[in-house]
Amino acid sequence: MPNIRLTIAYEGTRYSGWQIQKNARTIQGEIEKALEKILGEKIRLIGAGRTDSGVHARAQVANFKSKKTSPIPGFGKPGIGEVFCRAVNAKLPGDICIIRAEKALPEFHSRFDAKSKVYRYAILNSPVSDPFIRDYCHKVSHELKLPLMRKEAAVLAGNHDFRCFQRKSARSPIKDTRRTIKEITFRKEKNLIYMDIEANGFLYNMVRNIAGTLIEIGREYFPEGSMREILSSRNRAKAGPTAPAKGLTLIRVKY
Secondary structure, three states: OOEEEEEEEEOHHHOOOOOOOOOOOOHHHHHHHHHHHHHOOOOOOEEOOOOOOOOEEEEEEEEEEOOOOOOOOOOOOOOHHHHHHHHHHOOOOOOEEEEEEEEEOOOOOOOOOOOEEEEEEEEEEOOOOOOOOOOOOEEEOOOOOHHHHHHHHHHHOEEEEOHHHOOOOOOOOOOOOEEEEEEEEEEEEOOEEEEEEEEOOOOOOHHHHHHHHHHHHHOOOOOOOHHHHHHHHOOHHHOOOOOOHHHEEEEEEEO
16 A cells, blocks of 8 residues: 655644544645545545644645555656645645655654654734734734743753643643653744744643743743743643744644
């Protein structure tokens, strides 16, 4: 059975997240429907991660196995992947796009083989909104102290118990809440602040809860040194609010 790896970009505003659900429009659901139309068979798509409702992706990775000898004649030859992408994209809404399709090793699993993921949280630090980017960033009117945010974020690097940043009503309670954050970086372009965070895995709402806490630190609602205390408390109530989903984008999955 051929194993096909897809790289996918999507704008998540109109969807109830990645994972297929009953009576809800999802990214996975839309792509599976498109693949079934092209291939003429039921497809089970495996995603590298389950982005939440309203979250975007520049390079989500997924794979599926086809019962056919080859999903389309000559798949794997130069140029055929592009033909397959065009065929699937023609069946997809404009806010979802397959940007790459390639033949993977039979044992490749987009979720279990992932070494780390990189998410970006975008903040518009301005008293005035921008209609052209309002669906891709969180507007914060209060002036943010970026050097303080960088300093406090550095505390999170390494292997820690991040249960203080896990949503209490997680769909599947996780016993092991330790994760390894490899890097957190910040970049500012005029009034836009980008926070990139790479980790070997994330708890439910972890990135958005970290972003919300750092925003509170940046506007000096939380005093300097708060991040270390919050992390050691392992108490969600000690951390800041959950930042809105629209500011979050899955940038890359590393293998």
